[in-house]
Amino acid sequence: QVQLVESGGGLAQAGGSLTLSCAASGGTSSDYRMGWFRQAPRKEREFVAAITKSGSRTYYADSVKGRFTISRDNAKNTLYLQMNSLKPEDTADYYCAADRGFGLGIQREGYTYWGQGTQVTVSS
Secondary structure (H helix, E strand, C coil), X not given: CCEEEEECCEEEECCCCEEEEEEEECCCHHHCEEEEEEECCCCCCEEEEEECCCCCCEXXXXXXXXXXXXXXXXXXXEEXXXXXXXXXXXXXXXXXXXXXXXXXXXXXXXXXXXXXXXXXXXXX
16 A cells, blocks of 8 residues: 655745645555645645646645645656645645545545645744
């Protein structure tokens, strides 16, 4: 089974940028559709962005559309989330997820494998 490890979180100012990475091991990343989710304190984990196995299609939550970009490099077994124009409400723990299903997964239940998360804090 695939193991996922996120990195790249940290502190950013409002309007700034961060890039998250998710390294996959124990499997071939092109076998998995992948996504990013986030969970703010005292809130449910919510969908952020998804990408198909080949990377040909992406989908975003309305709250991040136009500011975040999901991408993947299957040769490096790595998933990315470029986050621009950050807002304080983007503060959360960010998780990458993977699943052998097809198409785009936008529901938590559509993913089998999860990373441990990386914290993002955006100051105003």
